[in-house]
Amino acid sequence: MLFLSQAIGRPVLDGNGDPIGKVADLIVAVGDRYPPVTGLVAETDRRRIFLPWTSVDHLDAAGARLRTQTIDIGKFQQRPNEILLRADLMDKQIVDIDGRKVVRVNDLRLDEIEGRLHLVAVDVGAAGLLRRLGLERGYRTLARNLKMPVPDRYIDWEDVDPVETSIASIKLRVPHAGLAELHPADLATIIDQLAPKDRAGVLASLDDEAAADVFEEMEPETQVEVLEDLDPARAADILEEMSPDDAADLVADLSDETREEILALMERDEAEELGELLAYPEDTAGGMMTTEFVAVPASLTCGQAIDRLRELEPDAETIYYVYVTDDEDRLVGVLSLRDLIVSRADAPVAEVMIPEPVTVGVLADEDEVAEVVAHYNLLAVPVVDASGHLVGIVTVDDAMDAILPDAWRKRLPRLAGRA
Numbered sequence: 001m002l003f004l005s006q007a008i009g010r011p012v013l014d015g016n017g018d019p020i021g022k023v024a025d026l027i028v029a030v031g032d033r034y035p036p037v038t039g040l041v042a043e044t045d046r047r048r049i050f051l052p053w054t055s056v057d058h059l060d061a062a063g064a065r066l067r068t069q070t071i072d073i074g075k076f077q078q079r080p081n082e083i084l085l086r087a088d089l090m091d092k093q094i095v096d097i098d099g100r101k102v103v104r105v106n107d108l109r110l111d112e113i114e115g116r117l118h119l120v121a122v123d124v125g126a127a128g129l130l131r132r133l134g135l136e137r138g139y140r141t142l143a144r145n146l147k148m149p150v151p152d153r154y155i156d157w158e159d160v161d162p163v164e165t166s167i168a169s170i171k172l173r174v175p176h177a178g179l180a181e182l183h184p185a186d187l188a189t190i191i192d193q194l195a196p197k198d199r200a201g202v203l204a205s206l207d208d209e210a211a212a213d214v215f216e217e218m219e220p221e222t223q224v225e226v227l228e229d230l231d232p233a234r235a236a237d238i239l240e241e242m243s244p245d246d247a248a249d250l251v252a253d254l255s256d257e258t259r260e261e262i263l264a265l266m267e268r269d270e271a272e273e274l275g276e277l278l279a280y281p282e283d284t285a286g287g288m289m290t291t292e293f294v295a296v297p298a299s300l301t302c303g304q305a306i307d308r309l310r311e312l313e314p315d316a317e318t319i320y321y322v323y324v325t326d327d328e329d330r331l332v333g334v335l336s337l338r339d340l341i342v343s344r345a346d347a348p349v350a351e352v353m354i355p356e357p358v359t360v361g362v363l364a365d366e367d368e369v370a371e372v373v374a375h376y377n378l379l380a381v382p383v384v385d386a387s388g389h390l391v392g393i394v395t396v397d398d399a400m401d402a403i404l405p406d407a408w409r410k411r412l413p414r415l416a417g418r419a
Helices: 085-089 126-132 136-145 184-193 196-204 208-217 220-229 232-241 244-252 256-265 268-278 302-312 337-342 366-375 396-403
Strands: 011-013 019-029 037-043 048-052 056-060 063-066 082-084 093-096 101-104 107-113 116-123 154-156 160-162 295-297 321-325 331-336 380-384 390-395
Touching (some): 019 048, 082 085, 107 126, 184 220, 208 232, 208 244, 220 256, 232 244, 232 256, 232 268, 244 256, 244 268, 295 302, 302 337, 331 337, 366 396
Parallel strands (some): 011 063
Antiparallel strands (some): 019 037, 056 063, 116 154, 380 390
């Protein structure tokens, strides 16, 4: 076992044992579970030179010894998919994927695997800092005498995702595969802990749909900060994948200039839909509602309605209720998905539905909406205009979000239950 801090600054000797410089950095090739050391950078009197691992006989805490006297004194140039451990990782932020948090690299652990050094873990504990200061041994002795052992805090390299944009991982197109597998809520928390310059790099590793899920879990202030730092075209693509109500809330908080620029880059239908939602006051049903809901004509049979659902492929958040409309899109009934499934395929929807469902008007205030949802124990309440046309729904989580204190909102599970 060797720590990077133990090797840095140690002498580099040629095959005869004559000094040629000092260890300045180690290089690993990313891609494997535990990246192998491919060489070291030596600091000589004149320049930094690259020494391939094939020329190194051994490397330990005493320094490096080369196999021969002859060395290539060409200037070091970093190659694709290589990371300099000291320059690119030490003291940088990384994501502990297993722990779902951002931590700082204090040292790096290397182990010999099949005769070659590999990067196996990151030291994020106090021991790493003490080691770099040359105080680890004395501190451990003192702690042992006081029966207060110093805990080691290692993160397996497999559970690490570098995130700082100065790190070659992003420039060298090393995928953030681990991050993409995290729950959107966990990833939103991680992004909130990162410096602004590093957030865009993480989002760049996600597709638009995954990024939209993460945005919906962010705090409003973070949403605005991150979106305004993105390329406007990418921001528009992400907004198109968000639920309309969440997208409208976010767009409403942007500066006028940014809002206009992003809306101009969105698909026309999506932009118009957001524009309609933005026209309602934020604390009304119209400002809280989403336009993603499932509605079928009253003239259909249950079998035809199910076929319609298969065509629409609605999100889980909007499929709890199926709303029934007349020929002029006025709301005339509602039925649950279960009722639709267990009914005969040839049964008319109009006979199975519950007529005259509970509704709220577009200008109903948020307290009234929450009261209706709670009183009737609804997962969503339909929103209608003055003529009775169905224009949207307010889900229970959005209704509760509007009236609960911030501390309570975090305890309320999202209706869709994303996994």
